[in-house]
Amino acid sequence: MRTTAAADWSRSASLPDKPVSFTGVSYAEMLDRARALVPAIAARAGECERQRRLPVETEKDLHRTGLFRMVQPARVGGADLDIGILVDTCAEIARVCPSTAWNLGNLASHHWMLGYFDPAVQEELWSGSPDVLIATSLVFPAGRGRKVEGGYEVTGRWPLSSGVDNCDWNMLAFMVREKDDGPPVDQRFALVHRLQYEIIDTWHAVGLSGTGSKDVEIKGLFVPDHRTGSAWAMTGKPHPGSQVNAASPLLRLPMLALGPYVLSGIMLGCARGAYENVVGAARKRNATVTGLPVGASQTVQIKVAEAAVRIDTADMMMRNVCEHAMAAARAGREASHEDKLRYRRDAFFSVRMCFEAVNILMGIAGSSGLYMSNAMQRLFRDAHAANAHVMFSTDVQGALYGQHALGMAGPPPLI
Numbered sequence: 001m002r003t004t005a006a007a008d009w010s011r012s013a014s015l016p017d018k019p020v021s022f023t024g025v026s027y028a029e030m031l032d033r034a035r036a037l038v039p040a041i042a043a044r045a046g047e048c049e050r051q052r053r054l055p056v057e058t059e060k061d062l063h064r065t066g067l068f069r070m071v072q073p074a075r076v077g078g079a080d081l082d083i084g085i086l087v088d089t090c091a092e093i094a095r096v097c098p099s100t101a102w103n104l105g106n107l108a109s110h111h112w113m114l115g116y117f118d119p120a121v122q123e124e125l126w127s128g129s130p131d132v133l134i135a136t137s138l139v140f141p142a143g144r145g146r147k148v149e150g151g152y153e154v155t156g157r158w159p160l161s162s163g164v165d166n167c168d169w170n171m172l173a174f175m176v177r178e179k180d181d182g183p184p185v186d187q188r189f190a191l192v193h194r195l196q197y198e199i200i201d202t203w204h205a206v207g208l209s210g211t212g213s214k215d216v217e218i219k220g221l222f223v224p225d226h227r228t229g230s231a232w233a234m235t236g237k238p239h240p241g242s243q244v245n246a247a248s249p250l251l252r253l254p255m256l257a258l259g260p261y262v263l264s265g266i267m268l269g270c271a272r273g274a275y276e277n278v279v280g281a282a283r284k285r286n287a288t289v290t291g292l293p294v295g296a297s298q299t300v301q302i303k304v305a306e307a308a309v310r311i312d313t314a315d316m317m318m319r320n321v322c323e324h325a326m327a328a329a330r331a332g333r334e335a336s337h338e339d340k341l342r343y344r345r346d347a348f349f350s351v352r353m354c355f356e357a358v359n360i361l362m363g364i365a366g367s368s369g370l371y372m373s374n375a376m377q378r379l380f381r382d383a384h385a386a387n388a389h390v391m392f393s394t395d396v397q398g399a400l401y402g403q404h405a406l407g408m409a410g411p412p413p414l415i
Contacts, residue, residue, distance in 0.1 A: 014056050014059045014060055014063070014166070015063065015129060015131050015132075016063050016064070016131055019077065019129060019130050019131055020066070020077070021077035022066035022069050022070070022072075022077060022078060022079040023074040023077055023078065023079065023080065024079075025066055025070075025079045025081075027081050027082060027084075027085055030065075030066065030067065030070050030079060030081060030085055030089065031085070031088050031089060031092065033065040033066065033067060034065075034067060034088075034089040034092045034093055035092050036065075037061055037062075037065065037067075037093065038092060038093065038095065038096055040057075040058075040061060041058060041061075041093055041096055041097050041100050042096035042097065042375075044057065044058055044097070044100075045096055045097040045099075045100070045210075045375070045378065048097055048099050048100055048210035049099065049209045049210045049378070051210065052203055052204070052209055052210060052212055053163075053165045053166065053210065053211075053212030054099075054100060054103045054163060054165070054166050054210065054211075054212065058100055059133075059166050062104060063131055066079060067089060067104060067108065068104070068107055068108050068111070068131065068133065069108070069111060069130065069131070070085050070086070070089065070108055071083065071085065071086060071108055071109060071111060071112040071250055072108075072111035072112065072115075072130065073111075073115050073244075073245050073248050073250075073251065074247075074248065075244065075245065075247075075248075076122075076126045076130045077130050078111060078130070080248050080250060081250075082249075082250070082322065082323075082326045083250065083253065083258060083261060083322050083325060083326060084261075084318075084319060084322035084323065084326070086105055086108065086109060086261060086262050086265060087261055087264060087265035087268065087318050087319070087322060088265060089104065089265070090102075090104055090105045090263070090265030090266050090268075090269060091265040091266070091268040091269035091272065092269065093269065094265065094266040094267075094268070094269025094270055094272075094273065094382075095269045095270075095272050095273035095276065096273060096375065097210070097378075098208060098266050098269065098270050098378070098379065098382035098383070098386065099208050099209065099210030099211045099382065100210065101265070101266045101269055102162060102208055102211045102263065102266050102386070103162060103163040103166070103210075103211055103212070105262045105263050105265065105266060106135075106136070106162045106163055106262065106263070107133050107134070107135070107163050107166070107167070109262040110133075110134040110135070110136060110171065111134075112250060112251075112255065113134075113136075113171065113234070113255065114126075114134065114171075114241075115241045115245045115248070115250075115251045116229060116233055116234050116239045116240065116241045116251065116255065117189075117191070117229040117240060117241055118225075118226045118227075118229065118240045118241070119240065119241065119243055119244045120226040121191055121226050121227050122241065122244065124226075124227075125169060125191075132168055132169065133163070133166055133167040133168060133169075134167055134168075134169040134170065134171055134191075135161045135162065135163050135164040135166075135167040135169070135170045135171070135216075136161065136162075136170065136171040136172070136173075136189075137158030137159065137160055137161040137170070137171075137172055137173060137216065138173050139158055139159060139160065139173060140173040140174060140175050140184075140187050140231075141175060142156050142157060142158045142159065142173070142174075143155065143156030143158060143172055143173060143174030143175065143190070144156060144174055144175055144176075144177065144180075145174040145175065145176045145177075145188060145190070145223075145228075146176070146177070147176065147178075148222065150222075150224055150225060151222055151223050151224040151225045151227070151228065152174075152176070152188070152190065152222075152223050152225075152228055153220055153221070153222055153223075154172070154174050154190050154192075154218060154220075154221050154222075154223050155218065155219050155220050155221070156172065156174055156217070156218065157200070157215055157216070157217040158172055158173070158215060158216050158217070159202070159213075159215050160213045160215075161199075161213060161214055161215065161216045162211045162212065162213040163211065163212055163213075164199055164212060164213075164214050164216060165199070165212045165214070166212070167194065168193065168194050169191055169192065169193055169194065170191070170192050170194065170197060170216060171189045171190070171191055171192075172189065172190045172192055172197075172216070172218070173187065173188070173189055173231070174187075174188055174189075174190060175187060176188055186230055186232070187230070187231040187232070187414060188228050188229060188230050188231065189228060189229050189231065190221075190223040190227060190228050191223070191227040191228070191229075192218060192221065192223065192227075196218060196221055197216045197217060197218045197221075198216065198217045198218070199214055199215075199216055200214060200215040200216065200217060201214055202214055202215045205385060206381055206384075206385065207381040207382045207383070207384050207385025207386070208382050208385040208386060231256065231414055232414070234254070234255040234256045235254050235255075235256055235257070235340075235414075235415060236252070236253060236254030236255075236257070236334055236335045236340070237334065249326060249329040249330045250326075250329070252329040252332075253325055253326075253329050253335075254325075254335045254340050254343075254415065256414055256415050257335065257339075257340035257341075257343045257344060257415040258321075258322075258325055258343055259391055260343075260344065260347030260348070260351070260391040260392065260397075261318060261321065261322060261343075261347060263386065263389065263391065264318055264347055264350060264351050264392075265318070266382075266386050267314075267350075267351045267354040267355060267383060267386050267387070267392070268311070268314055268315060268318065268350075268354050270354060270358055270379050270382055270383040270386065271307070271310070271311045271314070271354040271355075271357040271358050271361075271383070272311060273375065273379050274307075274357065274358045274361040274362070274376060274379045274380070274383075275307060275308065275311060275357070275361060277361075277365070277374070277375055277376045277379070278361040278362075278364050278365045278369070278376060279304055279361075279364075281365070281368065282294045282295050282300060282304075282364060283295055285368070294364070300364055303360050303361075303363065303364055304364070306357075306360055307356075307357040307360045307361050308357075310353040310354065310356055310357040310360075311353070311354065311357050313350070313353055314350040314351070314353040314354045314357075315350075317346045317349065317350040317353075318346075318347075318350050320346070321342075321343050321346050321347070324339070325339075325343065337404070337415075338404065340415045341400055341401045341404050341413075341415070342401065344391075344397045344400060344401065344415065345397060345398065345400075345401040347391060347392065347397065348391070348392045348393065348394055348397040348398060349394075351386075351387065351392040352387075352392070352394065354383070355383055355384075355387045358379060358380060358383040359380075359383075361376075362376065362380045400413050400415075
């Protein structure tokens with residue numbers, strides 16, 4: 001099913017009437033704002049799945065609290081907080097609705113991402129409204145671009161554009177080739193307004209169904225130079241946005257190496273939510289067959305311990321990477337290639353521990369975890385969907401680190 005960019009639902013209805021500055025809001029206060037939204041988001045979790053997108057009321061809440069702007073540059077009224085805030089706030093919200101947390105992490109991080117672009121396009125979007133929402137699709141092979149006078153001619157159909165229904169703009173990844181059958185000479189993003197692309201309603205998924213991760217398509221669209229940016233500018237070196245955002249340590253980070261931490265908090269939240277759900281119920285539940293307290297089983301006790309240590313270790317690993325990266329940025333140190341590979345390595349491994357914890361806990365939940373009235377089934381399905389992201393792939397991310405550790409030469413990864 002295809003929908004036109006001019007959808008029936010009005011985008012302007014959910015944007016704040018008057019932009020507010022969130023500069024000066026502390027890390028702790030922003031995290032408290034996320035926690036305060038948890039009851040309302042939990043109440044809407046089922047509706048989020050039924051709509052297959054972020055509900056308008058939830059979008060308004062995320063605008064009102066400044067959560068969408070937690071990693072936006074301070075110069076335009078963003079909170080400009082450390083990257084760890086994405087992990088922590090998404091983990092809080094994912095305890096009750098991983099789809100909402102997925103959209104929060106994605107859409108908030110695109111304010112950070114925009115800060116790497118040409119200042120002209122930053123001004124174009126943020127002067128219209130600092131609350132503007134931007135979707136992405138990071139699937140570079142899905143798009144092809146040809147250099148023309150003043151810009152690029154871009155064509156493609158991109159999958160998995162999360163939160164696209166809530167956004168006015170999209171960052172679409174594409175390969176640049178000098179010849180149609182030649183090798184790529186650059187990997188770039190094109191900023192495209194929603195009136196310029198078609199949304200294709202493909203997102204009917206078993207997990208993270210409320211993310212609205214639909215396809216988008218454009219054909220032969222001219223995109224001016226200032227609305228494009230090379231992905232290689234997001235590797236921790238000076239970039240076009242440095243001209244106006246040099247004061248922000250966040251904008252000195254190797255964004256692509258740290259990309260998994262935009263979403264890793266969702267898996268941490270899934271695991272925490274599953275633990276709260278299952279362990280809380282097990283304290284009061286008797287086994288169906290024996291009638292004995294579930295918590296009296298040594299097997300269950302050991303599984304609870306195994307799940308808990310995975311969750312706690314994953315939390316420490318994610319936190320350690322974020323703190324290490326921010327400390328280096330503040331000190332003016334450029335992240336080494338080995339550091340960037342380690343960031344990716346620790347992301348997939350910490351997410352895998354969360355995934356394993358959810359699976360262990362689902363085993364303890366038993367048949368009660370299968371009922372649609374039990375939030376455990378949603379956490380289980382969403383954890384499996386989140387684990388499928390390429391950023392968390394052991395085969396892809398683990399191989400990059402192992403190749404480097406073993407001294408095996410290969411093409412430089414885009415990190």
